[in-house]
Amino acid sequence: MSRPPHLCTCGKIVAFGTRCACQIASTRARNKRHDANRPTARERGYDSHWQAARKEWLQWNPYCAMCRGKATTVDHIKPHRGDKVLFWDKNNWQSLCTSCHNRHKQRVEQSQ
Structure with missing residues (x-):
């Protein structure tokens, strides 16, 4: 039994088990903002x-x-x-x- 597609918050229909391109872009932007404030690995002790x-x-x-x-x-x-x-x-x-x-x-x- 396959599950039906769902409606993304942007209004696009997305297949079950996948993410909309807008969700992927949003996650990447959030991660980029987080990483901009994060010290480098070396600064965190991983030398x-x-x-x-x-x-x-x-x-x-x-x-x-x-x-x-x-x-x-x-x-x-x-x-x-x-x-x-x-x-x-x-x-x-x-x-x-x-x-x-x-x-x-x-x-x-x-x-x-």
Whole structure:
């Protein structure tokens, strides 16, 4: 059973499961405004020291903590929000695959 198309707020009819071009443009503009005020990765602490620590962590912890797939990211369990002590606390680190980090973990953090 397929679901019917829906009406976008701009007045266009959009197929079920897709987003209207106006919604995509709106999301991109919002993200661009957000990123303009965000410090760079280096300014947030993700420098060469972090890259070395990350590489070593993933060698010892190669599996995603959520799905047990191949981990590619070292995630801070509790967001550090610039706190250098929390940033470098290895008890606050976990290995995640890209999918779990970008989807599941971000949803959890947004709901908190």
